[in-house]
Amino acid sequence: MTLHTEPVTVNIGPHHPSTHGVFRMRVTFDGENILDVEPVIGYLHRGTEKLAEERQYTQVITLTDRLDYVASMTNNQAYVLSCERLLGIDPPVRGMYLRVIAAELQRIVSHLVATGFFMQDLGAFATPLMYAMRERERILDLFEMLCGARITVSYMRIGGVFQDTPEEFWPALGRLLEELPGYVDELEGLISANEIVLTRTKGVSIIPAELAINASLTGPMLRASGVAWDLRKAAPYDVYDRLSFEMPLGEHGDNYDRYLVRIREIRESIKLVQQCVEQIEPGAVRATTAMLFRPPPGEAYVPIEAPKGELGFYLVSDGSIAPYRMHIRAPSFVNLSVLREMMVGWKLADAIVSLGSIDFNMGEVDR
Amino acid sequence: METQLPERNVLYGWVYDAVKDRLGDDWAWLAYALGAITVIMVAVNAFLLLGTLFTWIERKLVGRFQARVGPNRAGPFGLLQPIADAVKLLFKEDIIPRRADRLVFNVAPIVMLAPSLMALAVIPFGDRTFVADLNVAVLYVVAMSGLASLAVLMAGYSSANKLALFGSMRAVAMLVSYEIPLVMSILGVTILAGSMSMVAIVEAQTIPYILVSPIGVLVFLVAISAELNRPPFDVTEAESELVAGYLTEYSGMKFGVFYLAEFANVLLAGAIFTVLFLDGWEWAILPSHVWFLLKVMTFAFMASWVRATVPRLRLDQILEFAWKFLFPLSLLNVILLAAEVIIWPEPSAGDLLLMAAINWIGAIAAIPVMARIVSLSSKPVGLIAPEVR
Amino acid sequence: MTATITGQRLGAEVSSHFPEAVVDVSDGAVWLQPASIAGVCAYLRDDESHQFALLSSVTAVDYVDHFEVVYRLTSIVNNTSTVLKVRLPGREDPALPSVAGVWLGANLQEREIYDLMGVRFEGHPNLKRILTWEGFEGHPLRRDYLEPPLPYTWPHGG
Secondary structure (H helix, E strand, O other): OOOOOOOEEEEEOOOOOOOOOOOEEEEEEEOOEEEEEEEEOOOOOOOHHHHHOOOOOOOHHHHHHOOOOOOHHHHHHHHHHHHHHHHOOOOOHHHHHHHHHHHHHHHHHHHHHHHHHHHHHHOOOOHHHHHHHHHHHHHHHHHHHHHOOOOOOOOEEOOEEOOOOOOOHHHHHHHHHHHHHHHHHHHHHHHOOOHHHHHHHOOOOOOOHHHHHHOOOOOHHHHHOOOOOOHHHHOOOOOHHHOOOOOOOOOOOOHHHHHHHHHHHHHHHHHHHHHHHHHOOOOOOEOOOOOOOOOOOEEEEOOEEEOOEEEEEEEEEOOOOOOOEEEEEOHHHHHHHHHHHHHOOOEHHHHHHHHHHHOOOHHHHHO | OOOOOOOOOHHHHHHHHHHHHHHOHHHHHHHHHHHHHHHHHHHHHHHHHHHHHHHHHHHHHHHHHOOOOOOOOOOHHHOOHHHHHHHHHHHOOOOOOOOOOHHHHHHHHHHHHHHHHHHHHHOOOEOOEOOOOOOOHHHHHHHHHHHHHHHHHHHHHHOOOHHHHHHHHHHHHHHHHHHHHHHHHHHHHHHHHOOOOHHHHHHHOOOOHHHHOHHHHHHHHHHHHHHOOOOOOOHHHOOOOOOOHHHOOOOHHHHHHHHHHHHHHHHHHHHHHHHHHOOOOOOOOOOHHHHHHHHHHHHHHHHHHHHHHOOOOOHHHHHHHHHHHHHHHHHHHHHHHHHHHHHOOOOOHHHHHHHHHHHHHHHHHHHHHHHHHOOOOOOOOOOOOOOOO | OOEEOOHHHHHHHHHHHOOOOEEEEOOOOEEEOHHHHHHHHHHHHHOOOOOOOEEEEEEEEEEOOEEEEEEEEEEOOOOEEEEEEEEEEOOOOOEEEOOOOOOOOHHHHHHHHHHHHOOEEEOOOOOOOOOOOOOOOOOOOOOOOOOOOOOOOOOOOO
C-alpha cells in the first residue's frame, strides 16, 4: 500500500515568538524536511530612504539610529563617514577614537544579543539569553553616560561625536573591560562544548565559501565560511589603522561556526577598546563645521564593518541642504539572499536555528 | 462490602474505626465510604496543591538560575502567583474552534489529568500511608502513564488545526518511543525486588536501588523526562517552532488543567522515582512523610535545574536516541539484573552491594561503548528537490 | 587599503573585451550599455586579473530625465573595488538585463529596485514586489511619486 502524501506550505511569522522581528517565511515541507523557503518582508518598511530626501544632513542621523535598532552606533558611524567624505571634513583624532570605542562596544552588544537569541531558538529556555542581557545592560549604561540614550543613540555627528565623555565614564569602562572577559568565558563555556548545541548546530546549514561570496554575504556570516574579509582591516576608517586585532574565521560555514565567530569577535572588540583607552589623548571631539551643510554636487560611499556585515550609505548630493538620494546598503537585507540555499534539505527545527544564526534585524532589512 | 486489604492506611483505619464504633456494624459500608472519601480528598488535594506549589518553585528556581529573581509581586515572595494564574485562567473566555470535535476537545484535559490522579492511588507516601497496596502496582502505574499519550493525541486531533495535529503527532511519536526504555528500567527494579507492589519494593531496598542499578537509574531519568515533555525533550511545547503544538487551541481553564497536569506529573514522576530507586520513605530520625517529600523535592529540583540549563534536541534526534541508545542499554540492564538475581535470589544487603559493584562496572563499560556506536547525526536527508519553486 | 580602480582604467579594460559596451568613463565610475551589463559582469567576476566576485550593492537613482543603476563590485582577492553604472533614459518602463544569474546577492536587491523605482530586470527569476505589498500601485522612491489620496484599501491576497 503506497501512502499518498503531499507537501504542505505553512507560514512562519510574521508574528512569532522567535524574536527576530516581523519576518515571514513561507515554507513548503514534506513531513519535517524543508522543500522550499520564500522570505516575505516589508512589514517594517518605513521609507527611510525617502524620508532622508526631505531632511537636512544632520537630521538624517536620527533616522539612521532606527535602522538596525540593536546596533545604532555603527549606523550613525557609517552615515557620518559618508557625509564627511562628501563634504571633505576631517574629524579630530579624539573624536575618531571615541567613535571607535562606541562602535566596538556596540559590536559587543549586538553579538551578545545575537548569541543570546540564538540559544533561545535552540530551546535553552532563556538562560544564556539572560546572561547575555545582563552584560548588555552594563554597556547600555555606558551609552547612557555618553549621550543620554541607550538604544537609539544619535551619538555621532558630521565632524566627530556629539560631546566629550563625562568623568564617570572612564572608571566604569575600565571596570567593564576587567570583568567582561570573565563573563564571556562563562557564556562560552556554557555553550561551546555543550553536547546538545554541537549536535544541533554542527554541520547544519553549511554555506561554502564560493556561495557566500556569490551571495554578497559580509560580516560574521562570510567569515564563518572561511573568507578572511573584514572592512576594518581591508579598508580601515576612523583610527582602525592604528589598532591591531585578529579576525576569527570559521571552517565550514555551519550554524556553529557562525555562533563561534561572533563570540570570538566579542573578545577582539574588548581588545580594541582597551587599545583605544590606552591611545586616546585629550582634545576636541568635533570639528568646527557649518550649521547647515550644503555639500557640492557629487556622491560618496564609505562602507564600514557593522556587527552584521558591510553597512554603507550611498549619498548623492545636488548641492542642496538635503541628500538628493540616500541608499542604505543594509547587511541583513543582503545576507537574506542565501536563505533558500541554506535551508532546503534541512528540517523545520533547523530552520529556526539557522534564521537565528544569520542574525538579521528587520529594521535594516525593511528600512 | 468490606474489602480486606493486606495492610491498612492509617488515616483510613482511623476514620473507619471511628464511624464503626459510633454507628455499629450495620453501617460498615458508610464507614468504608467515609474512610475512602477522606483518604482520597487528602491525597488528591495534597497532590494538586503541591503541583501548583511546584509551578512557583520552578519559576523561582529558573529565575535564580538565570540571574534574575522570579515572581515576587503576588504575595510574599510571589507565593500567591499560582493562585493568581489560576484565577486569571478561570476568567478567560473558553474558546472552542468551530470545526473542532467538541466531545473529544472537552474530554482531552480530563484524560490528561485523571491518570495522574489514579496513579497516585498506589504510591506509598510514608510508613503505612497509601491509598491502596496493589500487588501489581508497578503495572498499574505504567498503564496509567501510557494514557497520557492518548490525551495528547485527542487534544491535537480534535483541535481542527493543522499545526496542532502536527505537533501532537510528533509528541505521540516521542512518548511512545520512550515508553519502552521506561518500562524496561522499571522492570529491572521489579526483578531486583521480586515483587510489583510499591510497598514491597520499598521494603526490599536495604540498599537504595539507585546504587545497585545505575544503568536503570539513568535510563529511567532520561525516559521519564521525555514522558514528561521536559527539556531537553520538550519539542511539544517548543514555542520557537510550531507555535504551541497540541495545546494551541486551548484557552482558559482547559489550558490550566493541561498546564497543571504537566507540573503535577513531574511530582508524580518524582514520587515514582523515590519509591523505586531512592528507598521511598525510609531513613533515620525524621518522620517518614518528611523524608518522602524531601526526596520528591530533590527530583523536582533536578528537573528544574535541567530545564534551565539545556537546549532542546530535534525530534528525529530524540527518536534516534530512544531506539538506538536507550533501548539496547535498558535491555542490557534487564539481562544483567536477571542473571544476578538468579545467582543470588532473595538478596541481602551484602549481596546487593556485590550486585551494585558488578552493575557499576557494567555501566562504566557499556555506556561509552554504546555512545560511540550510536553518535547522533545532524546530516541532512539530502537536498530534496531543490528545483521546487 | 582597498584600492579603487578608476573608471578610466576599468573602461579601457572592459572595452578591449566588449567593444561598444562602454558609454562613458569618469574618475569614479564606468557607464555601460544596458544590454551589455550581464556579459560585462560575468567577465569581471571570472576574469583572472579582476575577480570581482563580491557584488557589494546594486542600487538605482532617479535623476528626473533618466534612471541610473549603480553596481559596486569588490574583489576580495585583490582588495580592489569599482563602480559600474547604467543610464536608462526616459521614465517609461526602464528595463535592463538582470545580473542575478551572475551574483546570487543581486536577487533581493534587484527586486527592491523594481519595487521602489520601477526599473524592470529582464531574466530575474522572481521579479515581485518585496518591500511594499502585492497590489501596491506606483513606485514610491521615484521623485514624482505622490501618495494616492486616502482612503485607499489594502488588496486581497499577498
